Amino acid sequence: METALTRLVGVRHPVVQTGMGWVAGPRLVSAAANAGALGILASATMTPDQLRAAIREVRSRTGAPFGVNLRADAGDAGERVRIIVEEGVRVASFALAPSRELIGRLKDAGVVVVPSVGARRHAEKVASWGADAVIVQGGEGGGHTGEVATTVLLPQVVDAVDIPVVAAGGFHDGRGLVAxxxxxxxxxxxxxxxxxxxDSTVPDAVKERYLAATVKDITVTTAVDGLPHRMLRTPLVESLERAGRARALLRAVRRAAGFRGLSGLTWSQMVRDGLAMRHGRDLSWSQVLLAANTPMLLKSAMVDGRTDLGVMAAGQVAGVIEDLPSCAELVDRVMAEAREALGALPAPGAASPG
Incomplete structure (x- = not known):
């Protein structure tokens, strides 16, 4: 199925595997790419050296195009852009709107720039700065999310920009692709x-928790980092919601220190990142500290398998997913379902049955 997305990035199918921290590593990304989708490597939880090594590992596993997701507000975003350019990565995606300068630097090097946004005005801004496409995530999506449903936000953005728009939030099958x-x-x-x-490296016990969840077990909470965050409702999430601010901050500082050791960031770099996070948002310094805590809470579940100590970001679709196919099986299924759904649509002007 050829679309503006497949032509832009050179993949076989109009499907993107998003860059999820601690999840979208070389194995998952290369499997998605080999299946004909656009795999996106998550770099925010890697050091620059680890990022370069991960890019090379993906390339050793696949000859298909893939991308790298960056935090536009990270203090070392410029260094990560340099690595992407030097390693010849096809696509750069961003969790937040990148600056005009970062977009220009990537485009000058021939990298396709695809930011993720959650509002029409953000899509309009990055399009005016030269972004090649945009991923728009509605409120059904996992992780940090907004309040507007995909079915309302998506047509707004499609009407507002003249670059390819990729829909995110609430998708899991071929019917969704056709919609x-x-x-x-x-x-x-x-x-x-x-x-x-x-193909995902998330521990089996964590996957089982996801598979057991119903749509009512997925919630949006601000207790983790002060921002609306969609995740599985667990006893830990409930305890964070009940905890006093002082207790939550003490936990956050301890875990932020742990993330500093894993990420290689200095305290001054983390403070700069905190300032960037506050920019344009009504965040207190206590919320910034809670945000610095989030990567470690995610790692506890997604890497260490500690569902009792970690949080599990989840889109609402987790409540309707029931199996663990390979990436190849998943993409093949999505495309087969899409063809079937398209074939079942009535021709224009045809009488409806009954």
Missing amino acids: ALAYGAAGIAMGTRFLLTS
């Missing part, structure tokens, strides 16, 4: 659905 195409999107992006594959 997104009908809205004018050039493809879909999926996070939770790719997390729940046999």
Whole structure:
């Protein structure tokens, strides 16, 4: 199925595997790429040296195009852009709107720039700065999310910009792909659905927790980092919501120190990142500290398998996912379902049955 997305990035299918921290590593990304989707490597939880090594590992596993996701507000974003350019990565995606300068630097090097946004005005801004495409995530999506449903946000963005739009938030099958195409999107992006594959390195016990969840077990909370965050409701999340601010901050400082050791960031770099996080948002310094805590809470579940100590970001689709296919099986299934759904649509002007 050829769309503006497949032509832009050179993949076979209009499907994107999103860059999820601690989840979207070389194994998952290369499996998604080999399946014909656009795999996106998550770099925010890696040091620059680890990022370079991960890019090279993906390339050793696949000859297909892939991308790297960056935090636009990170203090070392410029260094990570340099690595992407030097390593010849096809696509750079961003969790937040990148600056005009970062977009220009990447485009000058021939890298396709695809920011993720959660509002029409952000899509309009990055499009005016030269972004090649945009991923728009509605409120159904996992992790940090907004309040506007994909079915409302997606057509707004499609009407507002003249670059390819990829739909995210609430997608897990071929019917969703067809619906997104009908809205004018050039493809879909999926996070939770790719997390729940046999190619994902997330521990089996954590995957089982996801598979057991119903749509009512997935909540949006601000207790983790002060921002709306969609995740599985667990006893830990409930305890964070009940905890006093002082107790939550004490936990956050301890875990932020642990992340500093893993990431290689200095305290001054973390403070600069905190300032960047506050920019444009009404965040207190206590919320910034809680945000610095988030990567370690995610790592506890996604890497260490400690569902009692970690949080599990999840889109609402986790409540309807019931199996763990390989990436190849998943993408093949999505495309087969899409063809079937398209074939079942009535021709224009045809009488409806009955």
